[in-house]
Amino acid sequence: xxxxxxxxxxxxxxxxxxxxxxxxxxxxxxxxxxxxxxxxxxxxxxxxxxxxxxxxxxxxxxxxxxxxxxxxxxxxxxxxxxxxxxxxxxxxxxxxxxxxxxxxxxxxxxxxxxxxxxxxxxxxxxxxxxxxxxxxxxxxxxxxxxxxxxxxxxxxxxxxxxxxxxxxxxxxxxxxxxxxxxxxxxxxxxxxxxxxxxxxxxxxxxxxxxxxxxxxxxxxxxxxxxxxxxxxxxxxxxxxxxxxxxxxxxxxxxxxxxxxxxxxxxxxxxxxxxxxxxxxxxxxxxxxxxxxxxxxxxxxxxxxxxxxxxxxxxxxxxxxxxxxx
Amino acid sequence: xxxxxxxxxxxxxxxxxxxxxxxxxxxxxxxxxxxxxxxxxxxxxxxxxxxxxxxxxxxxxxxxxxxxxxxxxxxxxxxxxxxxxxxxxxxxxxxxxxxxxxxxxxxxxxxxxxxxxxxxxxxxxxxxxxxxxxxxxxxxxxxxxxxxxxxxxxxxxxxxxxxxxxxxxxxxxxxxxxxxxxxxxxxxxxxxxxxxxxxxxxxxxxxxxxxxxxxxxxxxxxxxxxxxxxxxxxxxxxxxxxxxxxxxxxxxxxxxxxxxxxxxxxxxxxxxxxxxxxxxxxxxxxxxxxxxxxxxxxxxxxxxxxxxxxxxxxxxxxxxxxxxxxxxxxxxxxxxxxxxxxxxxxxxxx
Numbered sequence: 001x002x003x004x005x006x007x008x009x010x011x012x013x014x015x016x017x018x019x020x021x022x023x024x025x026x027x028x029x030x031x032x033x034x035x036x037x038x039x040x041x042x043x044x045x046x047x048x049x050x051x052x053x054x055x056x057x058x059x060x061x062x063x064x065x066x067x068x069x070x071x072x073x074x075x076x077x078x079x080x081x082x083x084x085x086x087x088x089x090x091x092x093x094x095x096x097x098x099x100x101x102x103x104x105x106x107x108x109x110x111x112x113x114x115x116x117x118x119x120x121x122x123x124x125x126x127x128x129x130x131x132x133x134x135x136x137x138x139x140x141x142x143x144x145x146x147x148x149x150x151x152x153x154x155x156x157x158x159x160x161x162x163x164x165x166x167x168x169x170x171x172x173x174x175x176x177x178x179x180x181x182x183x184x185x186x187x188x189x190x191x192x193x194x195x196x197x198x199x200x201x202x203x204x205x206x207x208x209x210x211x212x213x214x215x216x217x218x219x220x221x222x223x224x225x226x227x228x229x230x231x232x233x234x235x236x237x238x239x240x241x242x243x244x245x246x247x248x249x250x251x252x253x254x255x256x257x258x259x260x261x262x263x264x265x266x267x268x269x270x271x272x273x274x275x276x277x278x279x280x281x282x283x284x285x286x287x288x289x290x291x292x293x294x295x296x297x298x299x300x301x302x303x304x305x306x307x308x309x310x311x312x313x314x315x316x317x318x319x320x321x322x323x324x325x
Numbered sequence: 326x327x328x329x330x331x332x333x334x335x336x337x338x339x340x341x342x343x344x345x346x347x348x349x350x351x352x353x354x355x356x357x358x359x360x361x362x363x364x365x366x367x368x369x370x371x372x373x374x375x376x377x378x379x380x381x382x383x384x385x386x387x388x389x390x391x392x393x394x395x396x397x398x399x400x401x402x403x404x405x406x407x408x409x410x411x412x413x414x415x416x417x418x419x420x421x422x423x424x425x426x427x428x429x430x431x432x433x434x435x436x437x438x439x440x441x442x443x444x445x446x447x448x449x450x451x452x453x454x455x456x457x458x459x460x461x462x463x464x465x466x467x468x469x470x471x472x473x474x475x476x477x478x479x480x481x482x483x484x485x486x487x488x489x490x491x492x493x494x495x496x497x498x499x500x501x502x503x504x505x506x507x508x509x510x511x512x513x514x515x516x517x518x519x520x521x522x523x524x525x526x527x528x529x530x531x532x533x534x535x536x537x538x539x540x541x542x543x544x545x546x547x548x549x550x551x552x553x554x555x556x557x558x559x560x561x562x563x564x565x566x567x568x569x570x571x572x573x574x575x576x577x578x579x580x581x582x583x584x585x586x587x588x589x590x591x592x593x594x595x596x597x598x599x600x601x602x603x604x605x606x607x608x609x610x611x612x613x614x615x616x617x618x619x620x621x622x623x624x625x626x627x628x629x630x631x632x633x634x635x636x637x638x639x640x641x642x643x644x645x646x647x648x649x650x651x652x653x654x655x656x657x658x659x660x661x662x663x664x665x666x667x668x669x670x671x672x673x674x675x
Contacts, residue, residue, distance in 0.1 A: 116364045123364045150364075169364065176398045181562060181599050200579045201591065218362055221563040221596070222397060223370065223388070229359045 005070060012141060014102035015073060018066065025066040026051075026076060029102065029109040030087065031134035032127030032148070033061035034117075042083045050076050060109045060145075077101035092135040104139035106282070112148040113156040122150025123167035123214050124231050129258065133165075136262050142272045143282050146265065152192075152211045152234065159248040162285045163268075164236035165261055168212030168254070170228035170310070171205060177224035178202050184216035184225060191215060212255070232310065233261050238286040238317070247286075247321020252298075255310035267301040274300070329504070330497045331511040338377045338494040344506045345420060346375065349457075352393045353422035354386035355379050380422055382489045385467045389569035389644060390423045391434060394452040401448060401576070401590045418502075419456045422487070424463040425520055426472040426642040428480035430569030431458070436634045437572045448592070457484035457500060464519035469643030471524040471656050477640035479520045486518040526643065528659040535666050536628055546620065550661050555616030557651050562596030564622070564645035564655065570638050573597060597622050623658055 007017055016025040028043060043063050047055050052067025068076055077100055084098040095103050110133045113119065115126030126148045133146055148165045149156040158164020180201045188196040195210040196203045205216070212232060217225045232255045239249025253260070268285065275292050277283050289297045294317050307313070333341070342351055353374045360368040369381045370388040402409045423431075435453065438446040460483040472478040484500035495516040498504045539545035565571040573595040580588040595602055598618045603611040612618050630638030645655045 120363045125365065167364075176396070179397065179562070179566070179594055179596065179599075181596065183561060183599075200582065201577060201593070214364065219561070220362075221561050221566040221599075222594075223360065223362070223368055224397075226357075226360050227364055 003070060010070070010073070012104055012106075013073065013077075013100075014105040015068070016064070020067075022069065023052075023066065024068050024070050024073065025056075025064050026068060026080070027058070027102075027105060027109075028063040028065065028080070028083065029134075029138075030061050030063070031091065031093075031110050031138075032112040032130030033114070034112075034127040036086065039083045039086065042080065046076055046079050049079070058109075061111045062109045073101070088134070088138070091131045093138050095139045102139065104141040106141035106143045107137050107139070108143070108145045110134045110137070110146045110148070111156055113150050115148075115150045119150060119155075120218060121153060121214065123169040123212070123227065124150055126150045126156075126167065129165065132258075133262060133265060136266055137269070140269060142269055142276075143284055144265075144268070144272075151215075152213045158236050158239075160239045160241060161236070161249065162238060162240070163261075163265055164239060164249050166234040166236060168232040168234055169214040169217065170212060170230065170232055170255070171210070171214070171216060172226045172228055173203075173205065174224050174226075175202055177222045179222055179224075181221065183219040183221060187215050187219045231258055232256065232308070233258065235261055235264065238289055238319070240284060240286045242284070243324065244287075245290075245321050245323050247319045250314065250317040250319050252314050252317070253307075254312040255308065257306070257308045257311070260305050260307055260311070263305045264301045267303060267305070271297060271300040330495065330514050330516040331507055332514040332516075333494045333496060333508065333511045335377050335492060335494060337508045337511050338496070339375075340508050341503075341506045342375065342377065342420075345503070347417075349418040349420045350415065351375065351420045351422075352390070353380040354382070354384075354390075356381040356384070377489075377494060380461075380489075382461055385424075385470075385642070385644070385647070387644065387648065388567050389430060389642065390421055390427050391430065391569050391572075393419065393421055394431070394456055395434060395438070395449055395572060395594075396452075397594050399448055399592050401592055403587070403589045404578075405587045414451060417455070419452070420459055420484075421456050422459045422461050424461050424642075425480035426463075426470070426475075426477050426640045427569050428458055428460060428482055429472075429477035429640045430642065431456075432482065433570040433630070433634075433638050433640065434572055436630075437570075437638075441633075457503065458482060459484065460486040460518055462486060462488040462518040462520075464521055466521045466523055466525040467643065468525045469646040469654075469656065470521065471526050471528045471641035471643060473521055473524045473641070474528040474530065475637055475639055475641035478522070486516070488516065488518060524641070526646070526654075526656045528641070528656045529663045530627060530637070530659065531663045531666050533628065533631060536662070537632070539666055540624070540628075545665075546617075548665055550658075550665060551616035551620045553616070554619040554653065554658075555614045557653055558598065558615035558619055559651055560598050560600060560615045560618065561650060562599035563648045563650065564653075565596035565598055566594065567644040567648050569640060569642055569644070570626070571596070573602070597625075619653070619658070623655070623662065626655075627659055627662070 014027045018025050047065045050068045050072045051065045056064040058064055081098040110130040112126035112130035116122040130148045145161045146163045147156045147158045147161040149158045150167045152166055158166050185196045185203050195206045235253040235256055236249035237252040275288050351374050352371050354369050355372040357368050369384050369386040371390050371393050400412050402411050438449040485503050486497040488495040497516045574592045575595040576592040578590050626639035627637050
């Protein structure tokens, strides 16, 4: 019997068309990259009962389970329901009946570095923010890659996403607690961008250049430096790999509040709806903006967004990329 | 009213604090949400309070109470051309809430800053005279505590002792001013503060004579353990900053940038683990490897101070162990010193 399938619907259900004509591959999302260990049992069971017994760990913190016969898709979706219930529905994602599997696959899993649950450098719980973004954007079939990272060290590689959200900390300084030991100065000049210099026995931070990494807070032996409780974000946009023009993303916003970041990502779906080239099977956001120009993009996505007093918006974008020739 | 013991509600205790507030600043360990080194973490350190509810008595404070009477930064005098003036201090008294180990820590500061030479440190003495100590009962050791081993678990030098018990505060008052502030409605009760009798991390202390002999013979300074600490310690100075007995400081003059004819003389804590502690005119400095800084500190805490004042400087609060980012344990080091002295001289040098 020849297979007669709606490949588009299969893809939207988060199953891949693979190099084996009679087999598909399930993509499991793990928003924020954090999963209760018990769900590994669900993944193991699907791989062994329906797949080829292997699991591929993806760069987007998901699992791909290959070797699944197309006709087993309904059974696999039922086996997956418990995981979807806990990982998506429990965090507020509205995606219908979990027994039907994922209703969309275009907007990729929202990834996060391990964040302050583990990492001393992180300025926030990145998984919690990734889950908030997942709740806001999923299910959505427009192709968008989003990542959250806890500090400008960018371990999640936010520079290679459509939206790379980088946690920033505004630094408070209690001069009376300062020893003038220069630990913060040394750290910033050796590991960051030299935003702190000594003046009259005390360190002075150049707020204009400070990345908000929070490294000086870690290094201060007396707690003279602390993080402002308000979370801020650098928003890197339109980074990509790909065959045409790979490039690192560029800074769109600095010191943006969390709500603004989420609203901008939501507005981007409206921008895509308005400007995507529907003649193509899919078009990445970066190429759409290459056609419309940054100013059009900026105007659309900032519409109705409350930026903070500290927020800086890029006038132009400068990409460090190249074209294969 | 005469000194005695009373059982107060938090409201009554706060009324007492209110009546003292015009004439006293009240300092206690307070929880500062989000003030920790890592995002989303807290810190407990000394701050001014107005209510008993602000006192964090469940956790050991990350920083010691020494910063109240030996501030991190002090402006000693301000100068312009040929004139200088001392900043007016605060006239009010100080009520300082602290545990037994920290009361003993202040005893060590008194020895170093008031009795270590012909002249007492006037800046310390000025604040010290204002302080009334309020003992926070501390009957159970925290994880890294070793005050019992150091003989610093009991303190008798207090104006008032308190126990936080449910919604009541038990107080034992020994000071006339504080007794006068006790609400008359508070029922009298029997209350004697308890003290820790066990350590979270007990230590064995080295025999002073044996240690002195090993130092004089030169073999102790070359011990392998200091070489090991040289590779582990990053010289951040956090252990000094949290220690209730570290009392080194440096003094320097600042000329204001806007007008270099004006300036101030400032004194700031110094750290024997951090760089530049031993810098001398001409650029010479000592103890450049971090292991010898560890040795210097350890010997001061468990040997040199005792040779001079008859008791150890370290009071076993364990804050250095709590805070070291490289997991160097001071109490483990004391035990290592003991073990090394019990080995043969050849082994000490190994």
